[in-house]
Amino acid sequence: MEFQGESNIPAPCQEVWDALLDPEVLKECIDGCQEMTQVSEHQYLAKVRARIGPVRTTFSANIQMVDVVAPTSYTLEVSATGGAAGFGKGSASISLEDHGPETQMHYVVNGVVGGKLAQIGSRLIGGVIDKLTTHFFTKFVERWTLQT
Amino acid sequence: MATETGIGASVRRTEDARFITGTGRYTDDINVPNQTYCVFVRSTHARATIKSIDTSGALSTPGVVAAFVGADLAKDEIGDLPCGWLVKSKDGSDMVAPPHPPIATERVNYVGEPYALVIGETVKAAKDGAEAIVAEFDMQNPVLDVASATQSEQIHESVPSNRSYDWELGDKAATDAAFENAAHVTSLDIVNNRLIPNAIEPRAALGSYDAASETYTLHTTSQNPHLERLVLAAFVNIAPEAKLHVISPDVGGGFGSKIFVYAEETAVIWASAKVGRPVKWTADRVESFLSDAHGRDHVTHAELALSEEGDFLGLRVKTTANMGAYLSTFASSVPTYLYGTLMAGQYKTPAIYVEVQAVFTNTAPVDAYRGAGRPEATYVVERLVETAARELNTDVADLRRRNFIRPEDFPYETPVALTYDTGNYAASLDKALDYADYAGFAARKAQSEAEGKKRGLGFSCYIEACGLAPSQVALSLGAGVGLFESAEVRVDVTGSVTVMTGAHSHGQGHETTFAQLVSDKLGIPFENVSVVHGDTRRSDYGLGTYGSRSIAVGGSAISTATDKIIAKATKIAAHMLETNEDKVSFDDGIFTIPDSNESLSFGEVAFSAYVPGNFPLDELEPGLSEKAFYDPANFTYPAGTHICEVEIDSETGTTSIVSFVAVDDFGNVINPMIVEGQVHGGLAQGIGQALLEHGIYDADGQLVSGSYMDYTMPRADDLPDFVVDTTSTPCTHNPLGVKGCGEAGAIGATAAVMNAITDALGIKELPMPATSETVWRAIQGG
């Protein structure tokens, strides 16, 4: 399932890029993220508490940044396992366009869900990925828009 | 004995007493002292290499007794799960069967494949342990599309092109010639959708090992306990057959899915010795969806050649059958000997050629599901015939009638290896036409159209081959076992009778039907006959229940054993009556010397057999108990006509079945009520396939119809009242003149429904299931 979108951020490209690499920022923007530990330059381990309707379960996520082209683009590859719930796997390709004081951000998100979540909740998968994506980018952009 | 309980009477079922009071005893109802609980850890990936499995977290989980992986079974030389039917390809080579370890060792090949098991003091502890297992996988792209599977990445090292076999049947040259001479050719591209059997009782197993006697006992939800024992002994290497006791108690429906030997009971019985305690497993429904063998799943191109006048000249069928990730127990036989052989249908098509390639994909194994090959064949033939009639502007009934094999043509040898013994297809068609008020259809259609709705009528004149199976025929075609059936009729001292059968009842009502048969033949009260099944230590041997074989094969074995009882009892009676055997007649439970006052009841003779004061001990052994092993001379060929009428909401595409008529020829019928019930159930499954049911894997190989939230089970309000009746041409080669009735509904119904919908829409093809959106799109013109 694929979602894409774009946002205008009232900040210079380098500043946005730095934020994209900041584990604290990622933690803030990922819905339900409780822990984010950097294990290598471009790899993080996270604990994410998913609360979607009646579902409340904790995923262990491995987040890796690949195809990093500073300061304009990278892909976040996320794979998460949630015990009995199954697994989630996804990638978010993010690219930045430098417009001086503003930055245009494009993203393409792909997500796959496996195991019990797919077997009993297939109707909801699209909505959930959309929701997590929207949450992430809304939060991210709010870092600047709420200040202004 | 024409009585209220004899052959032909709709006797109320004996077994109901326990089922309606909640005292049935299903596998999950059985608990034994000191038992543990098993949970399987299943792959969430469709195709992956197992990099590592760490069970230490499970082992340190409170309440966990043990945790095992595939390598643990391999260490004990536990064998692979075998496929019991060897099919040969066109070039004479054997089918390719990839190794199928019960618990995956190196790779996982479908979502749901078990790669570890955890045994706990409670289910909860075992589940906690299962969650604590850490496994690493190297994922690969799954192969999911049936049509392109042979060109996709290779799943199994030993299976090039993901093809198990490339099989053919019939005369290719003659068929090609028939098409060259044809005035008209009708062709169809058909997808036979994947179904999930969904017996309401999930599979379960309880394995116990008794170290003192070195005996294993397995309670399990099997349609086929003797086969289970045979495979566990001969292939899986659990123990010699004599040390294996398999019991199938009450089983809550099977529909084929409980014939097979699965990973779970194999692992459970092995583990019971490993942990030295009984081990119990009961599937969740999600597990049932993932791991019960699925059904159908064919992609077919089919063509029918006709003459100017509408005579069928030739039939050409090319099918790719999805086997799933491994060959399940009987998988290879389903799209071949239970499919290609049925392509003649009820018709005198002179030349038929069928090609079937069986391919592997990263999905659950596919095997026999109610009808097993015959519904797929019927669907091909009956969709083609109906489409041809429409293309030729011929009445669909007339075209069929024109091509029917006629009563005088029997026995009729088809171009696809079967010899039909008897039948009268027009009789069923005529009766069905009456019930369906065929003449009034045009008016009803006009009425629907006036209301903005669409109405259609569809036929299916199916035939099937059941009563599996003549052993030598089956063995010559690759079967791994003889397919006869055993029976023992044991007369008790007081004249009551215990019948032991190798057939298994999981809804079919054998305890009633078989008792009717024996009480009728012996002239003793129905209540005095008890039927025992489902226990390898009580019945000599058996092949269980599948392929509508129980009455035709199992019943014939019981009939034969009962005849032996009568023969011996007649000898005893002659001695007691001080006359010659040939002077004694037996009727309605009484031995008499005709034209005399001298008679003995069956009970008196039975008593004398066990208390042999007045008994010919010099000629006969005491006691009165006989066995029979009945091997059928041929298949039986139930056939009939199903007519479905549908009305479609043009705005939403929703289809309602407004009437469904089924007229079937089952030969002689022992219990009409039970037979009718079997037809009802089959129809529901056949209609379910056409309208509702679909096992769907997404692009990543996840089963997204993996629960009742998404897999549409037919409910009461999805189905109509059925009109069910029979005609009868008794089977010519078994002692009862019976055919099989268990699958007919599921075999015939699907094509009738889809013919009705395509009729209503005025289109040629429509994928199944014909969901509202599918039909709506067809109405929109694509």
Added chain:
Amino acid sequence: MVDVTFSVNGKEHALSVNDNALLSETLRENLNLTGTHIGCDTSQCGSCTVHLDGKAVKACTVLTAQAAGSEVTTIEGIGEPGSLHPMQEAFNEHHALQCGFCTPGMIMAAIGLVNASESLDGDAVRKGLDGNFCRCTGYHNIVKAVLSAQRNM
């Protein structure tokens, strides 16, 4: 653990069960009333249907703790050979069961349906059995049985 006192088939029981114990589990495992069957995980098949204070419910979707103080009736509590409930009798008479696995839940649902309705026709019976799956009978004879039983209830 929670202490639960409730009546099952007219008999009072005082049990201590896990907080998360389902009514279906307690009936089957603690009280050995194995006529209540488990056929699914998502509360659809209806095999576990029992009556809770006179209303049909799915025992797999009720915590035992929720049933405290209530009256529970299971298939074992409605009749027995010789004095069957009219619904049990009708299921036998009309061959409304085959493998028997869905049957206890189906009978309990059907009784609940008849009790909650003035009078039912075939369509209403079919609609009213929406919460119960049967894979064997195609429902034809179940509908007949329920229509017949409602005349005797």
Added chain:
Amino acid sequence: MYSFRYHKAGSTQEAQELHASSGEATYLAGGMTLIPTLKQRLANVDDVIDLAGIESLKGVMTSGTSIKVGGMARHNEVAADSTIEALVYLASGIGDPQVRNRGTLGGSIANNDPAADYPAAVLGLNGTVHTSDRTIPADEFFTGLFETALNDGEVVTAVEFPMPSRAAYVKFPNPASRYAVVGVMVSETNGNVRVAVTGAETCVFRVTAMEDALSADFSSGSISGISIDSSNFNSDIHASAEYRAHLVGVMAQRAVSQIS
């Protein structure tokens, strides 16, 4: 199921106190979604707080101008006691009889499943949600996929539905689950027309174009030409977004036809 502590609250206040003192708690109303989720081990909570013992949440009360349905009113009670026919029809079509004997209005709207029926009733009939802490207008209550305006620990005590002059609910059920693939509630209350759709998007929503058209001319014909933007519609194995959009039109027209 994972372990949790079960509590039966005797009052809304007690329920909220229990909730506040828990690490992670969930209310148990009918349990028709919660218990299967717990069974599947898809939820892991410390405390489950049963609201069934709170008398004030029960029942259906009718006045001349509105009906007030308690948060713990079961669907079958609403089907039996409501004087709004559309609500009766809606409640009697949720799930199956066993579900209707257990499921509650409060549980349903607090969960806000995208395919549930009740959100269409609350939004389409312009209900007011009464909670332990405040009242929330329907238009502000449903905020997203499984999301509502409820704060953590807030309890739905009742929903008050103004008596409509006319209203109808038409649903196209999912063949498997019997949730709504699309369900449309159309109502007119004091001259105000509402059209609320459930099942089609991630959250119930109103179709203002239809409302405007019906305000001008309350007939199915007036909305038959209105095209529905399906770009945010759900798409699953049962229905594509395009088909759902089509169904919104058909269901809305059928609802209007029933009452015009």
